[in-house]
Structures are given as structure tokens and as C-alpha cells.
Amino acid sequence: MYYLESLQLKGFRNYHNEQLQFHPRLNLVIGENAQGKTNLLESIYYLSVTRSFRTNRDQELANFEDRYFYLKGSFIKDDLKHVVQASYRQNDQLKISVNSNQADRFDHLQSFPVVVFSPDDLQIIRDGPAVRRRFLNLEGSRLNPLYFEDLKNYQRILMQRNFLLKEKRYHPKIRDYLEPWDQALADLGSSIISSRLVLIEAIEKEASIFFETMTGSFEELTLSYSSTIDFCENPETTRNNFLRTLSEKRDAELKRGTTIIGPHLDDLKVMINGSDSRRYSSQGQKRTAALALKMAEVSLFRMRNNDSPIILLDDVFSEFDNSRKGYLLKFIREIAGQCFISTATDLNGLIEKNNSDYKIITVKQGSAFDETDQFST
Numbered sequence: 021m022y023y024l025e026s027l028q029l030k031g032f033r034n035y036h037n038e039q040l041q042f043h044p045r046l047n048l049v050i051g052e053n054a055q056g057k058t059n060l061l062e063s064i065y066y067l068s069v070t071r072s073f074r075t076n077r078d079q080e081l082a083n084f085e086d087r088y089f090y091l092k093g094s095f096i097k098d099d100l101k102h103v104v105q106a107s108y109r110q111n112d113q114l115k116i117s118v119n120s121n122q123a124d125r126f127d128h129l130q131s132f133p134v135v136v137f138s139p140d141d142l143q144i145i146r147d148g149p150a151v152r153r154r155f156l157n158l159e160g161s162r163l164n165p166l167y168f169e170d171l172k173n174y175q176r177i178l179m180q181r182n183f184l185l186k187e188k189r190y191h192p193k194i195r196d197y198l199e200p201w202d203q204a205l206a207d208l209g210s211s212i213i214s215s216r217l218v219l220i221e222a223i224e225k226e227a228s229i230f231f232e233t234m235t236g237s238f239e240e241l242t243l244s245y246s247s248t249i250d251f252c253e254n255p256e257t258t259r260n261n262f263l264r265t266l267s268e269k270r271d272a273e274l275k276r277g278t279t280i281i282g283p284h285l286d287d288l289k290v291m292i293n294g295s296d297s298r299r300y301s302s303q304g305q306k307r308t309a310a311l312a313l314k315m316a317e318v319s320l321f322r323m324r325n326n327d328s329p330i331i332l333l334d335d336v337f338s339e340f341d342n343s344r345k346g347y348l349l350k351f352i353r354e355i356a357g358q359c360f361i362s363t364a365t366d367l368n369g370l371i372e373k374n375n376s377d378y379k380i381i382t383v384k385q386g387s388a389f390d391e392t393d394q395f396s397t
Contacts, residue, residue: 046352166215
């Protein structure tokens with residue numbers, strides 16, 4: 021079984037120096053608002069992914085006075101202990117090590133899977149295409165190393181091509197200059213689109229089951245891919261369509277000075293009962309759909325690794341009725357592995373009703389206290 025056994029935080033957000041031991045299954049992080057519950061979950065996510073789910077700026081995570089943070093976690097994986105450390109100091113590079121060996125930030129992305137759901141994940145449904153592309157790119161990269169390599173190379177090619185379109189657009193040989201970049205962009209772009217189609221199909225299969233159960237089988241969740249390219253399941257056909265469309269859009273691109281087609285502009289359509297959830301769904305439907313996408317990630321990680329990822333649920337129960345809370349707890353108990361739930365409300369009775377072992381951690385003003393000396397049965 022894969023889980024986080026212990027965690028040390030120094031200078032991370034509002035934590036000065038805390039050391040915690042965790043239950044291998046369910047951990048309740050309880051406290052009033054603005055005490056540090058989300059910060060604790062964020063630290064676990066950061067150790068696993070080397071980025072926050074709340075900000076892209078590492079300096080925002082460091083204690084304001086020290087401008088420094090240090091995290092140390094002991095992960096149990098394949099019956100072995102792996103000690104992961106991450107340290108950051110302002111004006112210095114992030115340092116990551118696994119078992120005292122320096123680790124590459126991007127390679128580390130694959131090693132210790134975690135799935136988080138927070139109130140901000142409503143943006144996946146509610147906001148524009150860029151948020152959903154980021155969702156696809158992050159999950160695609162974590163589940164498929166080839167996708168991550170394609171994405172890195174695509175972004176590099178895109179940047180070079182955009183430079184030519186902007187700075188050399190009036191050069192008499194600009195069309196010749198663009199030719200090799202067109203080929204490379206089409207190669208990588210068609211591969212990314214192909215990988216996204218596979219990923220979306222897999223996410224839809226798992227998410228639709230979860231969504232249907234959460235809504236009492238009265239509503240249906242479906243996903244589809246919207247692209248600036250005519251695509252199909254055959255990557256070679258998509259590649260040829262990509263090249264053709266680049267040729268058709270050449271004059272428009274030269275006028276604008278940027279690449280106007282490709283997977284960097286595509287979108288994931290999330291539909292509820294056949295309608296665009298972004299426009300026609302209630303807040304509750306959006307929240308349930310976003311949670312379904314995240315729980316689909318859990319299932320996909322579980323199928324890939326033969327073990328469940330660590331789940332972080334930040335304030336997930338605040339807007340769900342008891343029946344939906346009960347189903348989510350049942351999902352966690354039957355399918356998931358270790359789970360952390362932050363909440364300002366009392367869930368003990370509901371959890372005991374669902375026959376779950378758990379541990380309670382109370383957070384107050386950046387300090388965490390273990391409230392359970394023994395686990396319930």
C-alpha cells in the first residue's frame with residue numbers, strides 16, 4: 021500500500037516547525053477557517069508534485085520572515101520507505117532529494133502520485149479553455165511520460181515559430197523559414213492531440229460512473245475534445261490536416277505574428293445532460309462534475325500503478341448533502357488508499373457510520389495537534 025507516513029514542515033506558509041504522523045487510510049484535518057488546514061494539504065501536494073495547487077510562485081509558500089521553507093516526508097511505497105525532501109530559499113533554486121539523492125523536478129512528477137480537489141477546481145468547469153488545457157496537460161504528463169516529452173518539445177517549437185512569425189514576418193524567405201518548424205509542430209501537435217483523445221476517453225469512462233452515482237442516476241456527464249485542427253483517431257491523418265490548416269492560415273498568422281492553430285488553443289468540453297456545463301449548469305452540478313473529473317484521476321492512477329494515489333480533499337463537504345457525502349466516503353473506503361480531508365465541520369459521526377478507520381488532526385494558528393490516540397473501528 022502507498023501512503024505518506026510522516027511529514028515535517030519548516031517555514032511553509034504559516035507553519036514554523038511541525039512534525040506529524042498520519043493514518044495510512046483516512047486523516048481528518050479539522051479547524052476553523054484561515055488556520056492552516058489547506059496549507060497542510062498543500063505541503064503534501066508540493067512534496068509529491070513539486071508545485072502548489074494554489075500558486076505558481078514558490079516564494080509565496082515561504083514564511084514571510086525567513087523567506088525559506090523545508091519539507092520532509094516519508095512515503096511508504098512497495099513496502100519500502102522513501103524520504104522526500106524539498107527546500108527553497110529566496111533567490112536560490114528549489115532543491116529536491118529522494119533518499120538523500122538529488123532528484124530532477126520534472127522526473128519527480130511521476131514518482132509519488134497525488135490527486136487534490138479544492139474549491140478552486142470549480143475553475144475547470146466554470147472558466148475558459150486555458151484552465152481545462154492545464155488540467156489535461158498536468159494529468160497527461162503525470163500519467164504518460166511520452167505526453168510530457170511531447171508537450172515540452174511542442175512548447176519549444178511553438179516559441180521558436182512564434183519568434184519567426186513576429187520578428188521575420190516581412191522577410192522575403194519567411195515561408196521557407198517556416199517550413200521545418202511547420203513539420204515539427206505538426207508532428208508533435210498531432211501526437212499531443214492523439215494522447216489527449218485517449219486520456220479524455222479514459223477520464224470520461226471513470227468520471228461518468230462517479231457522477232451518475234453522486235446524482236442518483238438522474239444526470240449524465242460526457243466529455244469531448246474541441247480542436248482548431250480536424251482530428252481523428254489516426255495520428256497521421258491528424259498530422260496531414262494540421263499541415264494543411266497551417267498552409268491555409270499562413271497569411272493570417274503572418275498578419276498577427278503568432279501561431280493561431282494547434283493544441284495550445286484547444287479545449288475540453290464538459291457536458292451535463294448534453295449541455296455545456298460551463299453555461300447551463302448550476303453551481304452544485306459544476307462542483308460535482310469537477311469532483312468527478314478528479315476522482316476519475318484516482319481510478320486512472322490506480323489502474324496504472326496497481327495502487328491508489330494519495331487523495332487530498334480540501335473543504336469538499338461544505339456544499340454536499342449527506343447522501344453525497346456518504347457516497348464519497350464509500351468511494352474513498354472501497355477504491356482509494358490514503359486520504360486527507362480538511363473540514364471546518366464535524367464529520368466524525370458520518371465517518372463512523374461508514375465504518376472507516378481514521379485519525380483526527382486539529383489545526384490552529386499554524387500548529388497541528390493529533391487528536392486521536394487510537395483509531396476507530
